[in-house]
Amino acid sequence: MERDAILDGIREVAAQHLGWQGDLPLEARLVEDLELDSLRLLTLAVEVENRFQVALDPDTEAEIESVLDLVRAVEGLLAGPRLEKGG
Numbered sequence: 001m002e003r004d005a006i007l008d009g010i011r012e013v014a015a016q017h018l019g020w021q022g023d024l025p026l027e028a029r030l031v032e033d034l035e036l037d038s039l040r041l042l043t044l045a046v047e048v049e050n051r052f053q054v055a056l057d058p059d060t061e062a063e064i065e066s067v068l069d070l071v072r073a074v075e076g077l078l079a080g081p082r083l084e085k086g087g
Contacts, residue, residue, distance in 0.1 A: 006052070006074050010067065013047045026068040034067075044070075052078060 007026070014020035018040055030036045036044065045056055048070065054077035056064075064070050 001052075001075070001078050003071055003075065006071050006078075007067070009051050010048060010070060010074075013044065013051050017043055017047045024067055026066070026071065028067045029065055030067070030070070031065070048074065054078060 007024070011020075011024045014024055018036070020034070024034075028034055030041060030044070045061055045064075049055055052074050054074060056073060056077070060073050064073055
């Protein structure tokens with residue numbers, strides 16, 4: 001999956017589950033620029049996992065500071081094995 005498609009999916013998740021409106025630039029920092037608190041960060045992580053059918057590792061989650069970091073994390077997971085539903 002291409003980076004633009006991943007970013008579009010993250011934008012959809014942010015709009016639907018966080019009520020985010022407007023642009024979501026790659027360089028935007030999740031806490032400092034987008035002002036996401038811990039609950040909203042968790043919601044974003046869970047819904048991105050659901051959208052792309054991936055599982056973010058807790059260590060990886062801790063390193064995600066920007067939209068670009070999240071896109072790269074999803075890219076890396078999509079390049080590897082995917083989760084099976086119901087398994």
